[in-house]
Amino acid sequence: MKKKLLILPAVLAVCLAVLYLLQMLLMPKYMTGKHQEGALIAEYYHNAGNNDVVFVGDCEVYENFSPITLWEEYGIPSYIRGSAQQLIWQSYYLMEETLKYEKPKVMVFNVLSMKYDTPKSTGAQSQREAYNRMTLDGMRWSVSKWNSIQASMTEEEKSWQAELSYIFPLLRYHDRWSSLEKQDFTYWFKKDQVSDNGYLMQTGVKPLGDAYHEMRPMDMNFGENSWYYLEKMTQLCKENGVQLVLIKAPALSPIWWDEWDLQIEEYAAKNDLLYVNLLDYQEEIGIDWSTDTYDAGLHLNVYGAEKAARWFGKYLQENCDLPDRRNDTALSDIWAEKVATYNQRKETKEG
Amino acid sequence: MQFTSFGFLPFAALVLLAYWVTPKKARWITLLLASYVFYIFAGVEYLWFMLFTTATTYITTLCMDNILQKQDAFLKENKALLSREEKKAYKAATKNKTRLLMVVCLVLNFGMLAVCKGLLIDPFRTMASGSFLSFLSIGLPLGMSFYLFQSMGYVVDIHRGTAKAERNPFKLALFVSFFPQLIQGPISQFSVLAPQMYAPKDFDGKEFSFGLQRLLWGYFKKLVIADRIAAAVGTLKGFEGTGFFLLTVFYAVQLYADFTGGIDMAIGLSQSLGIKLPENFIRPYFSKNIAEYWRRWHITLGEWMKSYIFYPISVSQPMLKLSKAARTKLGNFGKRLPVYVASIATWAVTGIWHGLSPNFLLWGMLNCFVIVVSEELVPLYEKFHNRFPGLKQKKLYGGFEILRMFILMNLIRIVDLFPNVLDYFKRMGSLVTTWNVNILWDGTLLNLGLSPLDYGILGGAIALVFAVSLYQEKKGSVREMLWTKPALRYILVFALLLVTVLMGSYGIGYNASNFIYNQF
Structure with missing residues (x-):
């Protein structure tokens, strides 16, 4: 009987271990190829603790600002907590989670995602789910993650099935066994860093062609849900003594309409927040849309991102009372390594 | 809640744990609670239907039981005073009373099932919308056909005197709602299932x-x-x-x-x-003839239909009269005629049980047709096998019979998909x-x-x-x-x-x- 009592837990433990290993194997790695942005959220935890500035937002932050430049030029240690199509409620919960790991002096939020009011308004369900996964799977388990999952699903999507598959991603990726790639085995247990403090480097150049024409939205007012989460961000930062800076990153599409800009300006003024639309300072920043974008104006390449960081670093220094930390020896050592990695990555990518 | 929803597994695990840690005598209460929680997950609006079936079943069987107990007491008390005829007459009168109660209960419940099924299809669906029947147009409540058939079987058993009425309404509620079999059966008999659910076990x-x-x-x-x-x-x-x-x-x-x-x-x-x-399937695709197939496929529904539709019809007074008349005019076929008539009724009900649409009725009739034809061809088969003795024992011939049956049943079954x-x-x-x-x-x-x-x-x-x-x-x-x-x-x-x-x-x-x- 005693033997039986021992065998059962042992068998159960082996089964769970095998299932866990399978889950690790079957989850997408995002280490190579097109969708490296899926790896960004999980990379933060190895770099948390010493950042004075944390950017939060979508591709307009993780592709348009280089934290390495901010360090090199101004001694500002920073990190970008961004992922593809990161929605405002996801940004809010990432901010909330960040505050459990460190207390930066400034949080920078890119306001583009204000245009998506609810999970339903962000595109087809399959697309939403894929983007949600890229943001949520990388988060460590916490109340913030659970709330972010809840906020990210539409009412129709909310089900035991979906929620449980976030807790046990094996249930979501169980059929990936038929499309496993070499990287799934290479990075089964250990991942590389694909970003430089959350910045996903692009070195290609695709000049801006014709100006973008997009349909004006029927209703130019931001939705209730967006305002709700922006307000929560404001309150969260106030409660934690963190300065919230709102920005609109320099990217030409999706178009950032004047009516939207005005609403954010008014909100910032009302709440005593800084708001800067970098599109208004393109010339000052020195963006050349024939060389500084890798996808015809949608996002900046590394040359543009360095220019944007150079300009924005100065803005931060002037407006946020941020110290130059380059004299901090311990921090300098860490950042020296980061700079070297960044330069090497740039060199490799430039080929 | 579906068995295949992710939520079901944690639910089942919790129920198993709760069930086995509950003191023996109270385990059935855990099961009852679990069954209702399971059903509420399917939709609170469906709960009323199950409560209705439970209540009508309980009240009917309790009244029937009281009448039967009164009868027993009366007969015991007056054993010496009553003649055999008087006892018989008293029993017949009691039977009439319980029959009336049974019929009312069956009509209420099967009527509700018929209305719910009818409202799934046009033109009834359109007619009902906006009318006083619209509250029934919520789709067929989960597992309704199964728990209702099981409960009505119990009511008939009480009338027949083959089961003893459960006087505890909560225990009866468990018999009606036992969650593992709620979605698609198997349909169990009260005398088989109930003692297992209520008895303390190790x-x-x-x-x-x-x-x-x-x-x-x-x-x-x-x-x-x-x-x-x-x-x-x-x-x-x-x-x-x-x-x-x-x-x-x-x-x-x-x-x-x-x-x-x-x-x-x-x-x-x-x-x-x-x-x-009870088992519901015994590898039906290995069947060599249709009678065997139906002894192996959806067994509990077949048993239910046999007990509560086929037998009562085949031994009813009109059938006995028909049998007598047909035997003299049609010989051996006449002898089998009442069985065939009962089969047609049974298969019609079985078809309609699957859905109130012509294809399911046709499905039932096709099955009945093949069964009747097979029965009528028995002499021919015997002649054939007498001509080729030993063929039946050949594996290849056995394989042929299985394949023949598989294809035949496939061609009948597929009518499900064509309303x-x-x-x-x-x-x-x-x-x-x-x-x-x-x-x-x-x-x-x-x-x-x-x-x-x-x-x-x-x-x-x-x-x-x-x-x-x-x-x-x-x-x-x-x-x-x-x-x-x-x-x-x-x-x-x-x-x-x-x-x-x-x-x-x-x-x-x-x-x-x-x-x-x-x-x-």
Whole structure:
């Protein structure tokens, strides 16, 4: 009987271990190829603790600002907590989670995602789910993650099935066994860093062609849900003594309409927040849309991102009372390594 | 809540834990609570229907029981005073009273079922919307056909005196709502199920383990086979000729894996709770004739129909009169005529039970037709086998009989999918008029919603189910065989778990189907 009592837990433990290993194997790695942005959220935890500035937002932050430049030029240690199509409620919960790991002096939020009011308004369900996964799977388990999952699903999507598959991603990726790639085995247990403090480097150049024409939205007012989460961000930062800076990153599409800009300006003024639309300072920043974008104006390449960081670093220094930390020896050592990695990555990518 | 929803597994685990840690005498209360929680998850609005069936069943059987007890007391008291005729007359009067109560209960419940089923189809659905009946137009309450048939069987048993009425309303509520069998059966008899649910019992590790293994086997059949092949069944519905024939085979696989998978889950979970539900399938595709097929397929429904429809009709006064009259005029056929009439009624009811639409009625009549014709051809078969003695013992001939039965039942069963019966007959006609066997190799099979990998998985899974069925048919229980080989058992069970988890059709990208029999 005693033997039986021992065998059962042992068998159960082996089964769970095998299932866990399978889950690790079957989850997408995002280490190579097109969708490296899926790896960004999980990379933060190895770099948390010493950042004075944390950017939060979508591709307009993780592709348009280089934290390495901010360090090199101004001694500002920073990190970008961004992922593809990161929605405002996801940004809010990432901010909330960040505050459990460190207390930066400034949080920078890119306001583009204000245009998506609810999970339903962000595109087809399959697309939403894929983007949600890229943001949520990388988060460590916490109340913030659970709330972010809840906020990210539409009412129709909310089900035991979906929620449980976030807790046990094996249930979501169980059929990936038929499309496993070499990287799934290479990075089964250990991942590389694909970003430089959350910045996903692009070195290609695709000049801006014709100006973008997009349909004006029927209703130019931001939705209730967006305002709700922006307000929560404001309150969260106030409660934690963190300065919230709102920005609109320099990217030409999706178009950032004047009516939207005005609403954010008014909100910032009302709440005593800084708001800067970098599109208004393109010339000052020195963006050349024939060389500084890798996808015809949608996002900046590394040359543009360095220019944007150079300009924005100065803005931060002037407006946020941020110290130059380059004299901090311990921090300098860490950042020296980061700079070297960044330069090497740039060199490799430039080929 | 579906058995295949992710939420069900944690729910089942909690119920198992709660059930076995509850003191023996109170375990049935845990089961009752679990059953109601399960049902509430399906939709609170459906709960009223189950409560109605429970209440009417309880009140009816209690009244019947009181009348029967009064009768017994009266007869006992007046044993010496009453003549035999007087006792008989008193009993007949009592029987009439209980019959009246039974009929009222049956009419109320089956009436509700008929209305609910009727309101699923036009023109009744349109007529009901906005009327006082609109509260019934919420779709068929989960498992209604199953719990209602089970409860009404109990009411009839009390009237017949073959079961004793349960006087505790909560215990009766458990009999009606026992959650593992709620979705698609099996339909159990009160005298078999109730004592197991209420009696205090000890934990039996072997039964518990066997139950979980069977639960897993059910998941395997449902998720790896039924839900994977469902896409191809949907596409093939538009085909004629060879494509239609292929549809009959694919649907046979889907329905078998779906229905037996669900039943395996129900029986397995119950077994882990120490409750043995009746078997509903005994490898029906190995049947050599239709009578055998129906002794192996959906057994509990067949038994129910036999007990509560077929027998009462065949021994009713009009049938006995018909039998007498027909025997003199039609000879041997006349002798069998009442049985055939009872069969037609039984199959009509069985068809309608599946759905209030012409195709299900046709399905019932086709089955009845084949049964009657087979019965009438018995002398011819005997003549044939007398001419070729020993043929029956030949394995090849046995294989032919099985294949013949499989194809025949496939052609009848497929009418399920064609609410327009003319469409069904057109497709049947296309088997001889449309010669398109080339779809088997011209790439059409790869456009049915199944990739080569899907075919590979399906092939492997079907081969496994076939091998297990063959072992069970020839040698007996696979689980018993594995019980004496623990290492092999652990490996195989874990391998089955892995295959189900990795190759099951569930989650994003799959439209996991409800169980087909939920809708009936």
